[in-house]
Amino acid sequence: MEPFLSRDKGGWTLDPALDAGSLGVCELELSQARLQRDARFPWLILVPRRTGARELEDLAESDRVLLMAEILAAGRAARAIGEAIGAPVTKLNNGALGNITPQLHVHVVGRRPDDAAWPGPVWGAPGALAYAPAALARALAAARSALFC
Amino acid sequence: MEPFLSRDKGGWTLDPALDAGSLGVCELELSQARLQRDARFPWLILVPRRTGARELEDLAESDRVLLMAEILAAGRAARAIGEAIGAPVTKLNNGALGNITPQLHVHVVGRRPDDAAWPGPVWGAPGALAYAPAALARALAAARSALFC
Numbered sequence: 001m002e003p004f005l006s007r008d009k010g011g012w013t014l015d016p017a018l019d020a021g022s023l024g025v026c027e028l029e030l031s032q033a034r035l036q037r038d039a040r041f042p043w044l045i046l047v048p049r050r051t052g053a054r055e056l057e058d059l060a061e062s063d064r065v066l067l068m069a070e071i072l073a074a075g076r077a078a079r080a081i082g083e084a085i086g087a088p089v090t091k092l093n094n095g096a097l098g099n100i101t102p103q104l105h106v107h108v109v110g111r112r113p114d115d116a117a118w119p120g121p122v123w124g125a126p127g128a129l130a131y132a133p134a135a136l137a138r139a140l141a142a143a144r145s146a147l148f149c
Numbered sequence: 150m151e152p153f154l155s156r157d158k159g160g161w162t163l164d165p166a167l168d169a170g171s172l173g174v175c176e177l178e179l180s181q182a183r184l185q186r187d188a189r190f191p192w193l194i195l196v197p198r199r200t201g202a203r204e205l206e207d208l209a210e211s212d213r214v215l216l217m218a219e220i221l222a223a224g225r226a227a228r229a230i231g232e233a234i235g236a237p238v239t240k241l242n243n244g245a246l247g248n249i250t251p252q253l254h255v256h257v258v259g260r261r262p263d264d265a266a267w268p269g270p271v272w273g274a275p276g277a278l279a280y281a282p283a284a285l286a287r288a289l290a291a292a293r294s295a296l297f298c
Binding site for chain 1: 203204206213214216217220221224240241242245246247248249251260267268269272273
């Protein structure tokens with residue numbers, strides 16, 4: 001399925017920092033769904049393909065409705081990744097920060113009480129762990145199945 | 150306007166930890182809007198009055214649409230608080246975690262490059278600072294004005 005769009009017909013371009021830190025999973029109706037390169041957590045990122053958007057308020061209302069639906073779908077995908085890599089998710093964390101990378105993006109992260117940052121947030125938790133190739137393949141397959149893509 | 154509902158007609162009860170850590174601002178259509186007791190950040194919390202909800206997926210679709218609208222309104226209120234206390238907001242952070250307090254609640258936080266946790270997340274940043282009474286009054290008034298309540 002790679003390479004993913006880094007620029008679409010409307011001129012939207014994926015921020016290079018998001019491109020470097022995550023892998024393309026699916027093009028959803030509004031957002032590009034991506035998998036964070038950190039095997040410690042089932043961690044998806046949704047990046048609405050809307051040029052210049054930095055805050056939720058920069059989206060049209062219809063896009064915000066789509067985004068909410070995609071956040072729910074990404075939560076299902078995070079749970080599916082957790083099952084696929086043997087780390088079942090017991091809580092979802094959602095966040096839109098953008099303090100470091102301003103392009104609007106929403107994190108959807110599967111958490112569990114024995115994960116590396118529990119009960120703190122994953123954002124700012126040092127020590128990203130690369131996926132082993134087999135686990136990455138399982139995670140991507142599980143996410144794509146859950147997202148119907 | 151106090152005391153705020155800690156239990157509504159439908160049996161919803163505000164989690165005691167949220168009650169202790171924040172102050173009631175408004176009853177919005179879905180959520181109780183609250184001000185976090187931390188003068189370091191213009192920080193609102195939205196708590197949907199839905200018994201047992203822990204995740205976004207526990208809300209009805211119509212409630213999720215309301216919640217998205219209330220998140221936007223809370224962002225405007227965070228900006229208004231920032232102006233009122235002399236700390237203008239340059240970025241909004243939104244998060245739904247619930248790792249420590251499971252009752253569904255959404256954080257809407259106004260950030261600025263010179264704040265106490267920038268560019269990291271506010272969640273888990275130790276050292277909450279009590280509001281001085283005058284600043285608290287200004288913050289609550291600004292939030293209520295922005296939320297039309």
